[in-house]
Amino acid sequence: xxxxxxxxxxxxxxxxxxxxxxxxxxxxxxxxxxxxxxxxxxxxxxxxxxxxxxxxxxxxxxxxxxxxxxxxxxxxxxxxxxxxxxxxxxxxxxxxxxxxxxxxxxxxxxxxx
Amino acid sequence: xxxxxxxxxxxxxxxxxxxxxxxxxxxxxxxxxxxxxxxxxxxxxxxxxxxxxxxxxxxxxxxxxxxxxxxxxxxxxxxxxxxxxxxxxxxxxxxxxxxxxxxxxxxxxxxxx
Numbered sequence: 001x002x003x004x005x006x007x008x009x010x011x012x013x014x015x016x017x018x019x020x021x022x023x024x025x026x027x028x029x030x031x032x033x034x035x036x037x038x039x040x041x042x043x044x045x046x047x048x049x050x051x052x053x054x055x056x057x058x059x060x061x062x063x064x065x066x067x068x069x070x071x072x073x074x075x076x077x078x079x080x081x082x083x084x085x086x087x088x089x090x091x092x093x094x095x096x097x098x099x100x101x102x103x104x105x106x107x108x109x110x111x112x113x
Numbered sequence: 114x115x116x117x118x119x120x121x122x123x124x125x126x127x128x129x130x131x132x133x134x135x136x137x138x139x140x141x142x143x144x145x146x147x148x149x150x151x152x153x154x155x156x157x158x159x160x161x162x163x164x165x166x167x168x169x170x171x172x173x174x175x176x177x178x179x180x181x182x183x184x185x186x187x188x189x190x191x192x193x194x195x196x197x198x199x200x201x202x203x204x205x206x207x208x209x210x211x212x213x214x215x216x217x218x219x220x221x222x223x224x225x226x
Contacts, residue, residue, distance in 0.1 A: 032212065042216035043119070043206045044157070097218075099210030100147060103157040 001092040002026040009108040012082075018075040020107050022088030025069040033064060033093055035073045037084040037109075040107070044087065044103075049071065078111045085109075115141050117209050119218030126197055126225055134192045134221045136207030142187035143209035148180075149202040151220075160219040163190040 005023040012018040024033065033052050033076040037081055048062045050071075055062045061074040075082055087106040116139040124131050136146055144165045149157040161182055162170040169182035179201075181193040190209075194201055203226045208215040 036217075041204070041220070041222070043117075043220045045210075046214045046216060049214060097198065099145060099161060099215040100162060101157075101208075101215060102159070103149075105156055
């Protein structure tokens with residue numbers, strides 16, 4: 001799986017959009033970008049994933065650059081409950097290794113009042 | 114999203130005893146599950162891949178005789194930490210592979226005294 005690089009920490013004001021960047025310059029053509037988050041002392045929670053098109057669901061939006069070397073997770077209206085560690089993971093969506101995730105250090109997002 | 118339930122959420126055991134952790138996929142069949150371990154202030158580290166009806170595949174450095182994995186049905190995988198020692202104290206997390214993403218349990222905090 002391709003390696004990802006994320007900022008160590010970010011702050012965001014409650015109600016504002018949180019934009020979390022991720023670099024994955026070695027991503028290969030069949031690899032997807034996944035985002036998970038982990039709230040303290042809980043298991044990771046799936047947020048969103050994409051291949052090359054931008055994606056949106058009820059939790060967030062995922063913007064992937066045209067060359068696919070980077071992406072941004074957008075939480076449109078951050079709340080205090082969005083404070084968590086956010087992991088950007090690149091992995092294949094099929095094959096025997098699918099679901100076997102390699103977690104980096106992630107970005108600690110702190111949402112403050 | 115799909116639900117993965119892990120039990121127990123917390124366990125304290127004496128050094129030298131064995132502890133079993135259960136991971137259940139409640140609303141889908143999971144032929145493949147994964148076990149991770151997370152030490153304080155660190156990221157998740159994959160321990161092993163659990164395949165229904167076959168032997169687990171362990172990551173390098175993980176002792177298969179110490180961390181016994183059984184995946185006897187499509188909805189249940191168990192991790193048994195045998196002869197636990199204080200250095201085995203950690204947060205153990207399972208995940209199950211769904212159609213397009215992995216779903217995580219809530220984790221088990223193991224403390225060996």
